[in-house]
Amino acid sequence: MGNESYGKKRFKRSRSHFADRITADGRDGWPVEAGRYRLVVSLACPWAGRVLVARRLLGLESALSLGITDPIQDDRSWRFTLDPDGRDPVLGIRYLSEAYEAREKDAPGGVSVPAIVDVPSGRLVTNDFQQITLDLATEWTELHRPGAPDLYPRALRAEIDEVMEDVFQDLNNGVYRAGFATGQEEYESACRDVFRRLDALTRRLAGRRYLVGDTLTEADIRLFTTLVRFDAVYHGHFKCNRYKLSENPVLWAYARDLFQTPGFGDTVDFDHIKRHYYRVHRGINPTGVVPLGPDTDGWTTPHGRERLGGRPFGEGTPPGAP
CATH class of the missing domain: 3.40.30.10 (Glutaredoxin)
Known part of the structure; x- marks a missing residue:
């Protein structure tokens, strides 16, 4: 990739x-x-x-x-x-x-x-x-379309950059460091980083709808694309299995909120995701067998994050149908 x-x-x-x-x-x-x-x-x-x-x-x-x-x-x-x-x-x-x-x-x-x-x-x-x-x-x-959101607002860039760097090192890239580790110590170090960052994100998102400010930003996009793959591939295939995303009430609600926001879930293809990871990474999964689960129906269930306020698109509007 x-x-x-x-x-x-x-x-x-x-x-x-x-x-x-x-x-x-x-x-x-x-x-x-x-x-x-x-x-x-x-x-x-x-x-x-x-x-x-x-x-x-x-x-x-x-x-x-x-x-x-x-x-x-x-x-x-x-x-x-x-x-x-x-x-x-x-x-x-x-x-x-x-x-x-x-x-x-x-x-x-x-x-x-x-x-x-x-x-x-x-x-x-x-x-x-x-x-x-x-x-x-x-x-x-x-x-840009009329009503496009500002995903990288100038006044928030320093905070966005800081959040994104931490998420990249420990989580976006951390799941790969865990998954492709060739030694126990290397794996455990990477896996601890993954869950240390997930725990920190849980605390950050418990009382706020989005990572930075009260609208969607680039930081949310970068976190979402890892979270949406977590239970499907990273939990089992990459051995990041201290808990599933669906077992963390805060992050599971946050991820579902984004998934149900136009522009997020409509870009996700779980079939492509699972077939790539499980069939291409033969060093990790020699048989190439692709698991049937997890059930993806939960992604469309109510998330309740609206109570935290926030304006997904700021002064803008949602994108149209794909």
């Missing part, structure tokens, strides 16, 4: 090799332009899931087209076998690696999603999963 390597010693997530930015002034050579770029994602990937949520909330669907890969990779990584003739209908390629190779032959870091590709040239622009959503929120504003 996002720049992962599984060494003999410990799991490591590398920085994105292609960190060009698509900006309003085009300072990296890539100006914001409706229809010029294609976003490529796997519905299984939490890092790609962030971009899907941001794209929906900001109303960028018509400006930034979407290609979806098969959740199962082969030796050339992400492939477009879900599309007719096994080719992305816009880029005309069978593998995302072709866009990487068009940009730089034998580039380090592997082929990861999310990725944004320049349609006219067929070249990869960026796979910087940490920056893409921030730029969609701040550089693509002229193409």
Whole structure:
């Protein structure tokens, strides 16, 4: 998914090799332009899931087209076998690696999603999963829908950044450090970090609806894409099993609140999520058997978080139907 390597010693997530930015002034050579770029994602990937949520909330669907890969990779990584003739209908390629190779032959870091590709040239622009959503929120504003929320408000950025960094280190990335640990001590350290952060988030969210301020922000998006995968894959597959998300009343209600908010749950595909993790990670799950559970019906049950107030979209409005 996002720049992962599984060494003999410990799991490591590398920085994105292609960190060009698509900006309003085009300072990296890539100006914001409706229809010029294609976003490529796997519905299984939490890092790609962030971009899907941001794209929906900001109303960028018509400006930034979407290609979806098969959740199962082969030796050339992400492939477009879900599309007719096994080719992305816009880029005309069978593998995302072709866009990487068009940009730089034998580039380090592997082929990861999310990725944004320049349609006219067929070249990869960026796979910087940490920056893409921030730029969609701040550089693509002229193409936002009317009523789009401010997901990265300037006055709250320092607090948002601090919260996101803690969540990334201990939770977003922590579940992978636990899941791909090759030693008991390494696993226990990572797993403790995961639940230490979940416990801290429980305290933070017990009396407030959202992580920062009283509206949805980038911080909520980044937490959601890990929480929504927790019981389905991280609890069992990655051995993060001190408790299930559904056993934590505060975080389970918070996650359901987001899931039921337009732009969040409608980007989630539990089938893709489970098939990718359980069938691709053969070092952890050698049989490739995909579990039937957990039951996902609970995601649509009442959450009661409205009592905490908050304005999901601030002065804006919800996005329309997908």
